[in-house]
Amino acid sequence: MQAGALDLPAVPESTIATGGTIIVLAAHPDDEALGAAALLARADEWSCQLKVLLFSAGEKSHPESPTYTGDQLKSIRLEEFDRALSTFDKAHSSRFLDLPDGQLPEYSSQIRDVIRHEIARSHGPVTLVAPYSRDGHCDHEAVGAAALDIGRSHHAVVLEYPIWFWHWAAPTDPRWQAWRILADPQGLDRNALLACYPSQTEALSDQHGDEAILTSAHLEHFIRSHDTFVFTDFRSGAASPSSGQEGIGSRINDASTASAVFDDVHRERSDPWTVWDSEYEIAKRETLVSHLPSTSFSHILEIGCSVGALTRELAAYSVRVTAVDASCEALKTAKRLQTTTATEIAFLHATVPYEWPEGHFDCVVLSETGFYLTRAQLQRTLERIDESTPSRFVLVLCHWKGDIEDWPLTADEVHDACLDYWPRLRTDFRSEAEYRLDIVTVDKTDDFLRAEAVE
Known part of the structure; x- marks a missing residue:
């Protein structure tokens, strides 16, 4: 300096x-x-x-x-x-x-x-x-x-x-x-x-x-x-x-204040980002779930579920879905809009990384949430993910590429830190437009080699 x-x-x-x-x-x-x-x-x-x-x-x-x-x-x-x-x-x-x-x-x-x-x-x-x-x-x-x-x-x-x-x-x-x-x-x-x-x-x-x-x-x-x-x-x-x-x-503003901030946001509007009706949000969800490398996960963890729009889509691909969010107000809406499904869906109030749900997850989705964490909080989140996943699991990262005011990180900073954390991974899908989407298979065993990115 x-x-x-x-x-x-x-x-x-x-x-x-x-x-x-x-x-x-x-x-x-x-x-x-x-x-x-x-x-x-x-x-x-x-x-x-x-x-x-x-x-x-x-x-x-x-x-x-x-x-x-x-x-x-x-x-x-x-x-x-x-x-x-x-x-x-x-x-x-x-x-x-x-x-x-x-x-x-x-x-x-x-x-x-x-x-x-x-x-x-x-x-x-x-x-x-x-x-x-x-x-x-x-x-x-x-x-x-x-x-x-x-x-x-x-x-x-x-x-x-x-x-x-x-x-x-x-x-x-x-x-x-x-x-x-x-x-x-x-x-x-x-x-x-x-x-x-x-x-x-x-x-x-x-x-x-x-x-x-x-x-x-x-x-x-x-x-x-x-x-x-x-x-x-x-x-x-x-x-x-x-x-x-x-x-x-x-x-x-970071994980330590997220609960209060997003409770206020969701009190003002039950769907502050119009995720149910926005063509952009609907298309983004369709792109994400259509490129998942499996249609039969045993347990998906969604970090930052907000009002549960993506949660509903993920339910078609897993036996169980655990969806967590720091906002109690957002979870009230998510639970109210939850539909009957064969998949077991649990909406939990938790501020990541300080609180973490029980379970072993073969797919973890971090969508529009990572930039609300500081570098240290993101690092701890990755440690938590590593501790609660099997030797091979799917990691899904999806974040808007625009300017995020009043929060610590950008989409690229989040994705790059996550992808650098595990030395062995295969890129199943990557897309960059208004948002960045990375879907990778992480393998913690020694015989797995990093694959070339697929655009």
Whole structure:
């Protein structure tokens, strides 16, 4: 991110209210040092009460380590966390919540409750500092999304700090261009601070599985003389324009908010996308089901069924269909319009990937839903699919190619990520027009070779 990242404007002077409380949230030990070192070092400037909440010990940082167990890594990382915080002169309180590393999205309600509790025990205006809610790591995103949710309801300032974003994002990504920076105070030694975390910056041993997590190239983003923040000001009850080009909606809408968003949409109109009557929607469904490689699946999973139009079509191709959606209002319509069929159809309320239906599925359909997920949420969805499918199954991806406002991903980003997840697959059908449709057979066995795409 050398293409102007060093020239971003400063965080406005009025961002942090004097005499208030700064609550720094960290998904793992070292998040706070990587993302909010300048802020931690400058807390005295605002005469603020400073609190640091650590949600997991990051014990899964080296899952294949031959030299350390998860419990040993937990102890090491917590010691490093305490050592790093002790380098700051500002008096602070810290609290460790002991949630499981890699599973924070499943504890989103608890994370929100903890933040609310800390705000209730704080004095003055509150500033929430959290990992970026679009960071590409499920734990970072869970904490960031919680901060935004609580920040909005409590009319607080929220500062999100990117960590893994710097690793995967391209210099041309427009999001960082609207962010703000907070300069280091005199005397802050970032190299010394990061040296408090040798389990992350250095190899644990010379054995495979003990490699350093933070490479020198990645660390370059954190030894600069400032923090970088996404700045959202909820103090007036609405996001400040300085939130940036992505807009407040595009940063807070994802799987964690989908239920509320789509309940509102379906309350306004029972069929908001006119899927039952639209010639486009009808033709799209006909194309999808006519190119399924089988007419006799045992159990189809449809992720994001909305009012059940595609569900009805899929029922002709399977003994069972489980259709899930985040919107209770959409499911009410789907159940009301359900017709009698020999196929067993179950409409379930579930927010993917946090909730997942029981069953073993030989066909999974992800239609017009993937772009509502962040990268980390999509990755977790693919893991869930992999866990609940046999060695060979059919994956159906179908998404509109137009611009999707206020949501994380595009059709191509969704499809490419899904198709890259499994190394061995055969393309049964692919089409790109107004929408992109990919139907593939995934084989998890070793004797299956990727086939050429069929247009």
